[in-house]
Every structure is written in C-alpha cells, then in structure tokens.
Amino acid sequence: MTPYALTVDAGTGDLRAADHLLHAMAAGLALPEGTFGCTHLVRGDRPRVAVSLSLPSRPLLDTLRERLTAAGYGAVTPGLPDAVGRAVLYPGATALTGTMTVAELLASSAIDRVTVLGTPEPPGPETRMVTRDHVRPQWQRDGLVLAATPAMGGTLVPFEAPDPTPCCADH
Structure with missing residues (x-):
C-alpha cells in the first residue's frame, strides 16, 4: 500500500454500506488506476466502518482530498486508521x-x-x-x-x- 492515503469517516454502520460508499466514490470521483479502497472497523463509543483511499502519488492525494471534502462524503483525515484494511477497490x-x-x-x-x-x-x-x-x-x-x-x-x-x-x- 502507498503512503499517500486518506481516511473518510461518513459514519457508515456496516461493511455492505461501506462497500457501496467506496464504489460510489470510485464512480463519482473517477479514481485513478492503482487506487486501493479499504474498509476499517472503528471501535469505541460509536462503532462504525470508515473507509480509506490509498493513491499512487502525492498530487493525486491532494486533489482527492479537495474533491472528497467538496462532495460532502464525511470527515476526511490524512493517513490510514489502521494497517489491516479490508480491500474493496484494488488493481485487478x-x-x-x-x-x-x-x-x-x-x-x-x-x-x-x-x-x-x-x-x-x-x-x-x-x-x-x-x-x-x-x-x-x-x-x-x-x-x-x-x-x-x-x-x-x-x-x-x-x-x-x-x-x-x-x-x-x-x-
């Protein structure tokens, strides 16, 4: 996985909804080849599923951060929430x-x-x-x-x- 990653927390409640969110992002944002989209379980007071997007380059990351924020997908933060994401979008x-x-x-x-x-x-x-x-x-x-x-x-x-x-x- 690349070091160029963002986490999007849209408050999604389950894996199926998080999968759909990643596919909607891929279609709506025209994510580049080589993008990895993963789900991550967030525990604590408000359990939910966050998603991450890892990209092949830094310029793509900056552009994607702006587009995600403008589209209102949820809270966008730099990096990955953990190292064990479940991959939904990946090459091939x-x-x-x-x-x-x-x-x-x-x-x-x-x-x-x-x-x-x-x-x-x-x-x-x-x-x-x-x-x-x-x-x-x-x-x-x-x-x-x-x-x-x-x-x-x-x-x-x-x-x-x-x-x-x-x-x-x-x-």
Whole structure:
C-alpha cells in the first residue's frame, strides 16, 4: 500500500454500506488506476466502518482530498486508521469473477497470496477458486492476503460471503 492515503469517516454502520460508499466514490470521483479502497472497523463509543483511499502519488492525494471534502462524503483525515484494511477497490478487483485458478487470481490482481483456513500450506497454483464475484482480501504485514475456505469439488471460495446471513436470522 502507498503512503499517500486518506481516511473518510461518513459514519457508515456496516461493511455492505461501506462497500457501496467506496464504489460510489470510485464512480463519482473517477479514481485513478492503482487506487486501493479499504474498509476499517472503528471501535469505541460509536462503532462504525470508515473507509480509506490509498493513491499512487502525492498530487493525486491532494486533489482527492479537495474533491472528497467538496462532495460532502464525511470527515476526511490524512493517513490510514489502521494497517489491516479490508480491500474493496484494488488493481485487478473487477477481473476476479467466476471460477479461476489461484495462479490466475494472483496474476490478474494486486493480491499477494491466498491462505486456506485450517491448513498450514498455501493452496496449489492450479487449485480452482470460485470467486462468487466477491473477493475481499485484507492487508497483513504489508501484503494483500485473501483468506479462503474449502468448498465442493476440491475448489476454494473466499472466506467472506457476498450475502451473509445475519446473526440470529431465524429468531
């Protein structure tokens, strides 16, 4: 991730709304190639989800800060709120659709590695990944890491489901 980053706190209450906010920013502000847009959980008296935008250069950052403030997206502050953002916008994200191999996923995106929950070894490059068109890696020690889980037929799926069932939905 680049050192040129801004945090936007729009008081967003959940991850889905924060994802939509990032996509709206990308569309409305014509964010440049190489932009990373992440969600960050903010704890404390008023739990919420802030978003960050990391850009490839300082001049772009200054321009974006002015545009975000003028558009009224929320409180804009310099830097990142933490180092473990959940990436929504990143190079190659839109290409991660359908089923592809782990090697294809890594080659076509900014994701650095894939881990499989419950296993010590990374998946083989030919392992098939069913993306469900929803791939949300997280920053871990300066690398973008996608957590996956085993699925039917020897495939993998990203750990985060696109439409999760709310806790206690059947009560």
